[in-house]
Amino acid sequence: MSDKTTIYDELGVPRVINAAGTKTRIGGSLIRPEAIEAMSQAAESFVRLSDLQVRASELISEVTGAEAGYVGSGAAACMTLAAAAAIAGDDLGVMSRLPDTDGIPDEIVMPRTHRNGYDHAFRAAGAHMVDVGNNDNYLGTGSNSTEPWEIADAITENTVAVGYMQKVYSTPLLEEVVEIAHEQGVPVIVDAAAEVPPRENLSTFIDLGADMVIFSGGKAIRGPQTTGILAGKREYIRSAALQHLDMHVAESVWEPPTELINKADLNGVPRQGIGRPLKVGKEELVGLIAALNSFVEEDQETLNKEWESRLDIVDTELANLVGVTTQREPGGKVMVAPETYVEIDPETAKVDAVELVGSLRTETPRIFVGSDDLLEDGFTINPMCLTDEEAEYVTKRIRSYLE
Numbered sequence: 205m206s207d208k209t210t211i212y213d214e215l216g217v218p219r220v221i222n223a224a225g226t227k228t229r230i231g232g233s234l235i236r237p238e239a240i241e242a243m244s245q246a247a248e249s250f251v252r253l254s255d256l257q258v259r260a261s262e263l264i265s266e267v268t269g270a271e272a273g274y275v276g277s278g279a280a281a282c283m284t285l286a287a288a289a290a291i292a293g294d295d296l297g298v299m300s301r302l303p304d305t306d307g308i309p310d311e312i313v314m315p316r317t318h319r320n321g322y323d324h325a326f327r328a329a330g331a332h333m334v335d336v337g338n339n340d341n342y343l344g345t346g347s348n349s350t351e352p353w354e355i356a357d358a359i360t361e362n363t364v365a366v367g368y369m370q371k372v373y374s375t376p377l378l379e380e381v382v383e384i385a386h387e388q389g390v391p392v393i394v395d396a397a398a399e400v401p402p403r404e405n406l407s408t409f410i411d412l413g414a415d416m417v418i419f420s421g422g423k424a425i426r427g428p429q430t431t432g433i434l435a436g437k438r439e440y441i442r443s444a445a446l447q448h449l450d451m452h453v454a455e456s457v458w459e460p461p462t463e464l465i466n467k468a469d470l471n472g473v474p475r476q477g478i479g480r481p482l483k484v485g486k487e488e489l490v491g492l493i494a495a496l497n498s499f500v501e502e503d504q505e506t507l508n509k510e511w512e513s514r515l516d517i518v519d520t521e522l523a524n525l526v527g528v529t530t531q532r533e534p535g536g537k538v539m540v541a542p543e544t545y546v547e548i549d550p551e552t553a554k555v556d557a558v559e560l561v562g563s564l565r566t567e568t569p570r571i572f573v574g575s576d577d578l579l580e581d582g583f584t585i586n587p588m589c590l591t592d593e594e595a596e597y598v599t600k601r602i603r604s605y606l607e
């Protein structure tokens with residue numbers, strides 16, 4: 205592993221070797237060098253942010269097939285913007301009241317099995333979640349967690365959208381949910397924050413009829429951590445823009461770009477909206493544009509091979525340790541990249557998985573491995589955010605606790 209001094213060493217803050225994948229709390233992903241270069245150039249002069257959002261919108265539209273697009277300060281931020289757009293539309297009065305929704309429709313219907321911590325971002329706009337269905341798939345009886353009719357039944361005059369968290373295992377299928385929602389004139393918002401690669405997924409959910417689709421700019425796209433992409437119908441992107449852009453403007457000379465906002469359709473100038481705390485700067489916008497351009501050009505096959513061969517290093521280093529078994533989990537399913545699943549037998553190994561994973565985190569540098577499976581005495585090594593050298597270092601450190 206390279207001994208190069210990092211900015212974190214200079215600051216006296218322990219640096220992290222990331223074997224856990226793209227996790228926000230340990231820095232997400234490494235931003236692409238071409239995005240950094242674009243950002244530093246962006247920092248040298250001024251630009252009207254709405255003009256830059258139009259350029260981003262054109263690119264997002266091109267790569268997703270959506271009518272328009274917008275950049276917020278993360279996928280979670282874009283979820284708040286999407287909910288705000290679904291609630292307010294072009295109504296300036298509602299825009300200025302949010303998150304107060306007294307007396308106005310504000311419900312987002314979501315299958316209960318799709319609910320997750322990130323939907324707080326919908327509620328932040330003032331939305332109230334109405335969840336339907338239950339957890340029946342786990343009974344193993346063959347019955348479904350959510351039946352399509354339950355979504356149809358929950359849609360009322362108070363519904364502003366149907367929320368959908370996209371994972372390969374999400375049910376009911378998106379196309380069914382879209383059909384039900386559209387029958388009742390309600391848009392579908394898809395949280396697809398971590399669903400690329402595959403690159404094709406940029407357009408998959410729009411193709412299936414979703415009205416708004418959200419991706420994180422800081423995961424595999426490797427743009428700035430503080431970016432997210434909202435792709436969707438022009439009417440919602442317009443509403444999101446109006447509630448996000450800085451609105452301290454003089455109406456007499458306000459000429460917003462017509463690609464995003466048609467001033468003639470509005471009763472006046474909205475005030476600073478619910479999205480204003482989610483601002484992105486010119487540097488992030490330019491960085492996201494550069495990263496997205498690179499992401500769609502990237503050769504996914506080459507990257508997959510690189511990930512697999514990095515895990516070969518891991519598997520070789522961890523072979524023949526008492527109480528340790530490893531297994532390769534294929535990528536492209538729940539996780540975008542393949543992973544090595546390491547199981548520690550607490551009876552025969554020198555330490556158990558919890559002690560091992562906990563100790564690795566207290567080292568200098570800190571080592572983070574995937575900790576979702578600690579209850580089953582397992583942890584994972586994800587190759588996405590490692591170099592080969594770091595992969596070797598991580599496994600060497602793991603061995604030191606087990607030999």
Ligand SMILES: *Cc1c(COP(=O)(O)O)cnc(C)c1O
Binds near residue numbers: 277280397398419422
């Ligand atoms: C990561 C993630 C988010 C949040 O993305 P940010 O860009 O960090 O805001 C939202 N939803 C899901 C399902 C995610 O995996």
